[in-house]
Amino acid sequence: MAAETGTPTTLTLKSNDDELFSVAESAAILSVTIRNMVEDGCAGGVIPLDNVDGKTLASVITYMNGISAIPADEEKKKSYRDKFLSDKDFETLADMVLAANYLNMSCLMDAVSAKIAQVMEKKSVGWVRRKFGIENDYTPEEEAAVKEEHKWTFEGVETDDDN
C-alpha cells in the first residue's frame, strides 16, 4: 500500500475508446468499483472501464484528484464539487451521472443528480419536456387525466423563461 512504502501507487485506467489514464490509487479508490478491484488484487495491470468514454473519464479523474486533495472538511469538499460542476453542460452531466453510477462514486453521483434536479425545480412540464427532450407520448385524453390527478403539484411553478 502507498502509505507503507512511501511511494504512491498508480493505477492505469482504460476508457471504452481505449484511452489510458494514470491516477493515484488513493484518489481512484473513491470509486467503490475500483476499490473492490484493488482489494481483490485485480488492479495490477490496466483496469478497463467499459462504460466510460475518454472525455468523461478524464473529467472524473480531475474530480477524483481534486476532491481527494481536500482534507476531511465537508464544507470545502462541497464548494469544490459546486465549482467543478458549475461549467458543465447537460450532456456532460448526463455522461458524468452514468459514469458515477457505474464507478459507484456516491459523492459525485449525488452532486450531479442534485445539479440536474436543480434545473427542473419549479419549472413547468412543458419547459422540462423541451429542455430535456422528453417526448409527450400521452394521448390528449390521457394527458388531461394525468394532469387532473396531479393538479396538486402545480402550485409554485414559475412562468417559462424560454419562450
Place this chain on the structure above:
Amino acid sequence: MSEEIDAEFQSKMKLDNDRINRLPDDILVAILSFLSPIEAARTSVLSSRWINLWKHTSSLKFDAYIGRAVDATANRKKLSEVERGKFVNRVNFVLQSHEAVTLNEFIIRYDISGSDKRRYDDYTLRVDEVTQWLEYASAKKVPILELNFSPKYDESLSYPGLTCAFPHEFLTRSTSVDFTPLKALTLKYIDVDGGAIEFFLRNCPLLEELTVHESKELSDVSVCGTSLVLKHLEICYCRDLKCVRLHSPSISTLKSTMSTGFPHEQLKVVKFCGYRAREIHVRLARYFLENFVNIEKLIIDPRPFFFTEQIPPVSSIPIENVRSRSREQLGAEVPERVELVIL
C-alpha cells in the same frame, strides 16, 4: 447554406433531445430524490415513462414553505390555516402513493403555530398524524428522520410557539416499532420526554446525531452508555430542562441552552446559546473551560431566541454591547488552545 446550418442544428437538437431519455430509470429516480416530493410528483405528467418514477425516490423531504409562493417576502409570512391543512393532506397523500420499500431520509418541516398570534388553539396537527409519520419512518427504516414544527421563518416571533404532543405510548405500544437504522434524529417543537430520548438511545445503535428543540416535557435526560456512537447532541430551548447526564464515548459536539454538569473529556466544541453577559453566564462559560479539558472551540451566541429564560426575548442590552462585553469578560480567560468565537 441556411439549409445546411438548419440540418446541422436539427441533428444537434436531435442529439440534445436524446439526453435525459438515455438515463436508466434508477438514475432518474436518484435525480428525483433531490426534488421535493411535490416537485417530483409533477414529473408524472412529462410522459408515460415518468408516471410512477417519483414513487420510488429515496428521500421524502416536505417543507411547508417551499413551493408555496414564488417571492421571498411571501415566504416569510406564516402559513394560513388553509395552506396548513392542505400541506398535511398532501404529505399524507404522498405517503400513501409512495412505493419505495425503504427511505434514506424522511423530513417534515411544518409550522404548527397558528396564523394568528392570539389564537393558540387553532392548529391543525393532531397527535395521531405525528404517530402516523413515526410509524411510516419506522416501516421505511429511515436513517435520517426530522420532524420539525418550528415557526422558523418568523424571527421576530415573541410569543410562545405551539408545540405538538409526542405520542409516547406509541414507542412502547407496538412490537413492530423499529428505529434500529436511525443515524440522525431531529425533533423540534414536539413535547418529547426524557424516557423517549432514552428509548431512541437504547434502540438505535447507529444514532450519531440527536437534536431536540422546544420540548416542554423534557426535564431530565440521560445520555449514557458505553456503546453509544452519538457524536452530536443538541438540546435547546427546552424550558423545563434541569439536568442532562452525559456519558457517551463518541461525543464531539454539544449544543445546549441548559448546561450544568457535563464533565466530558472528548468534548471539543461547545456552543453557548443565549449568552447575555450576565454573571451567571460568565460563570457557566468558565465552568465549560475548566471542565471540558480538551475543549478546542467555545462559541458564544448572544443572539436572542425564545424561552431560555422567562423574560422577553428582546434583551434590554443591545446585542453589540453583549458581544463586546463577552469579549472583555472571556477574552482574557480563554486559554490559547481554545478558539473563542462570538457570533
